[in-house]
Amino acid sequence: MSNTHQELITFDNVSKFYGEVLGVNRVSLSITPGITSLVGPNGAGKTTLMNLMTGLLKPTQGTITVLGVPAERPEDFCRNVGYCSQFDSFPKGLTGYDFIYFYLRVRGCLDGEARQLTLKALEGVNMMDAASRRVAGYSKGMRQRIKLAQALSHQPSVLVLDEPLNGLDPMARAEVIDLFQKLGRQGLHVIISSHILHEVDRISDRVVLLSNGYVVAEGDIHDVRGEMEEHPLQILVRCDRPSQVASRVFQLDHVVEVKLQADGRGLLVKTRNPDQFYLLLNRVVVEDNLSVEAVTPADDDVNSVYQYLIGKNGA
Amino acid sequence: MSVLEKYPESADEESMTNLEWNLWLRQIVAIGRLEIRKALRGRRMIGVYFLALAPVFLLSVRAMRPLHSSELNNPGMVSIIYAGLFQLFMLRFAIFFGCVGIFSNLFRGEVLEKTLHYYLLTPVRREVLVVGKYLSGLAAAILLFGGSTLATFILLYLPSGSQVFQDYVVRGPGLRQMGAYVGVSVLACIGYGAVFLLIGLFFRNPMVPAAIVLGWESINFLLPPLLQKISVIHYLQSLCPVAIPAGPFAVLVEPTSAWISVPGVLLMTTAVLFLATIKIQRLEITYSTD
16 A cells, blocks of 8 residues: 555655764655664664654755655644654653643643643553652653653654663563554554664564665565575474475575474575475475474564674674 | 644634744743743752842841941942942843853753753744743843842842931932833843853853853943944943943943933844844754764
């Protein structure tokens, strides 16, 4: 299904330089609703891209629109956008409640509406109990959650989250991920940058991989992996007679490597044509009456794609 | 209308303009409330409180001690003493540095504390943000230094006795002088406030340009007449009801009339705030380089 310009976040040939230093270069992207993760090593340009997307930075070249609104008009642009930035800083002397309430008032909310939205945002991140305490006394995880609540408080259509899982304990992390998934299902644009690749993999509808200020890949992670022909796909097959499967798959031209697993209950196949491999496997299962426990791609996750495209040096 | 949507589609041009003005007004009030709440608990305000309250404290102590000097019982002499106190201490020192403390930190302080992005992520016109912050600073400055001027004036005449106070301050020229001094304090806050807000937007360390402004304002009386008029202090002194001796090296210049001084300071303030709005339109959040 194609999305109209009003439903997309678009970067059209966007570059950002800090003096001589490159932030991002010639980025062209169209981000559809759902959860999009920005992945890349430190200095890859993730935060720059997020700051450009939220209007905190202006591009040196190119144009950015969020749901059809250009970033040059903050009074319209910021209506749609909520940003939980990486800055762990808060205005002095405010309680958690004040922190959300006062910025809602600055947005132009009337008192009753601001109160209602504040309470809703606090409930959304389970911070009601600590709402009347000063933010300065919060733990790292609580500060992260109150920032998230503030970013969500005006019910934006675009939620940009820079390392939102930092400082959260496993329980809070699971709750927050559930919240992101819920928002993504509701049709919001949820843009996340995170170093925690297995969690990115779990929650993302698509990824944008960045390295040294360039977008090196974008899209559904399986599609991105499928296009990396120089790296054959690894498929793990857990079954009762792996050596029998190995002898059959070796006959295929596109299979470049087969490794039997030490426990004798599985094999790892590297193939350049996974579809052909799956067809053969089906035949083997039927013809040889094979008992198959699991068939899973072993390297079409974000972590593997990241390693292939950006390499360990980037991590 | 909820703030989550912008304007009702049915709104005509006139009602949209009204809605915009209402929104901007609400936003200015909200910015003011937030700024005052932050300022009340900010350490940066301690110095400002000291500047405003120190003369009040000293004159309170003096007022509690019996007065023997016949000169100080002469209200005419007291008015000259107050003119000196006001022009040399209040205007050139307390209000000047108070405005440095309040206004230069309105934006610079938020950059240093890495909190300015919270404002820039709200759908507030940048001009409205400048006006909101300026007015909140102005309210604080007027409250502190207008109040300090009022209090010091009363405290200086208080030891002269109730009869002198009644005759000179209440029924005589004192009340008009007091009004003029408070007015000059307010105008000083307006003028210096705008200048230091702009300096806080342009410079990483506002103290250096503030020192240059202070130097210019301090040597003002030595400058040729034309250059004397390119300063805030010249217009403020012109409005003071009692002149003080200028000293042997001063270049004497006719005071500028109130009809020019007041609109002149207000015009300069408008121009400076206009520059601030241009600067903030281009402002980006790059805390690490700031």
